[in-house]
Amino acid sequence: MSNPLGLWRRWWARRQQRYAPYLFISPFYILFFAFGLFPIGFSLVLSFHSWRAVGGLETMRWIGLENYRFLLTDPWFWQSLGNTLVLLVISGLPQHLIALPLAFLLNRRLPPRLRHLYSASYFFPYITSTVAISLVFGTIFGLHYGILNQLLEYLASAPWSRWLFGWLEGYLPINWLGKAVYIKPAIAIVVLWHWFGWNTILYLAGLQTIPREVFEAAKVDGANVWHEFWHISLPLLRPIIFFAVTMTIIGNMQLFDEPFILTGGTGGPGRAGMTVAIYLYRTAFEWTQMGVAAAMSWLLFVSIGVLSLLNYLLLGRAALARRGEE
């Protein structure tokens, strides 16, 4: 008799090619089941319960749709959803309106080193921690000594810039983080500053796939810069614009770090900077209303889905159909 270990080895050598791939991909499915699927199911179950977390699972009490009913009639929830949507628009839209022309300019005839220097400086904020940059902006937005207000005060009074900035005088110094009306613009500035470079890099990468001959042929036909941007670059970039806008929607609907730091974790005066993510965090971890927080995360999920669908209908369908034609 041959030894059982040898038999096992030979059997395994034959079998392993068949079973190895399942073994190799299993970590993803095990981890996804444990840390992805289970939490989602759990949060769905939780959203139909009242639970304070401190008491252990047996204190969970079934209350049906009560959490959803509460949230849908809760002014704070609607306010936070409204804040999130406003921030999505006022920080998201400028990102793309700045990134598109910027990428277009960077794609023109520039010395390669200079092009890289520009894109690297635009990109760097994207890889720095949102907490760090929000703290830095916290000092920039300071009421009396913040550099932004000092700059605006200078611009509003200096002879050469008065004609453009003079109207600001009545509003200065702006209480960026202390007054409800200014909080959203302040947050939007930070988010815009953090993200526009990322979108610029995406659009630049997209533009670089357009053959130079396309632009040169257009030039021969008498196209000017504006034509190149509006009639060549933009249409060809549509699939990337769709992708980038989708990313902005998904990211900004879950906006947490910047408003959390800038408002000291509260949402600011009048809760004007309280996003859904912040309200969710406070509901779960300050007020330990785990059921309400779980229901809120589902309502947020649904609103992200609705917005993504709208984006698909507005931008994506045409963009992807165009790609299919080519």
Next chain:
Amino acid sequence: MRRRPLPGRLLMYLLLSLVAVVTVFPFYWMFILATQAPAEIFRTPPHLWFGRSGAENYHALIRALPTFWRNMWNSIYVAIMATLTTLFFCSLGGYAFAMYDFKYKNQLFALMIATMMIPPLLGIVPYYIMMSWLGWIDKPRALYVPSMASAFGIFLLRQYIAAAVPRELLDAARIDGCSEFRIYWNIVLPLIRPGLATLGIVTFVGSWNNFLGALVVLRSREAYTLPVALRSLQGLYTTDWGAIMLGTALSILPILVVFLFASRRIIAAFAAGAGLKQ
């Protein structure tokens, strides 16, 4: 090719430079404040050059946050563990999806891609509850274990392996009696180093900057990573901005230094990551 007229070019450079200055200025300002004494920070007109109070600010930082270096180490440890485990599990999974034909492969792959659509906030409440059941509150592993076989990473490396590794090479190794795992370890891994670097950069930066996850599961000061530690300074010493800015600067410095030396590679890594997600 006709060059564009000079005023147009000048305007373009002016515009590009202006945006660059606005982008870089907050970092510059952070380093300025980090070296100014508390009294000098609140001054009109503001200082626009470095001060000499870096050392004082450092002492103030350590007084306010005695665990600063401990927190720095936590961030480094979590980021390194996240990167190593992600590289291992994602390359293994990517290798299987790229190089093997097996039953239900397409369905399993589609399922994995679909999981990328789930917004992370959906699971944040159960994430905290599970971590406390497991006793992982305040443990670094709470931050890197759940995401160490990420769908994104497997997808990224699957694309890379499919393009970079010739199948004939694997068949030849099999004939020589190589086990499947040894083929992966000795043949595939060395061939996909650039792909690993791409995923490694994205993972390291993501872990280094992770705030919400760390805020939820790290409860004691000793266990904080840098973002949570810096945030904890905010309420305590609101007036001592020099110290807070110094801590912030020190937390950005490692990323900044690496970026100065490898900006091309880092930008390419993130662009590749996004391009493949499309």
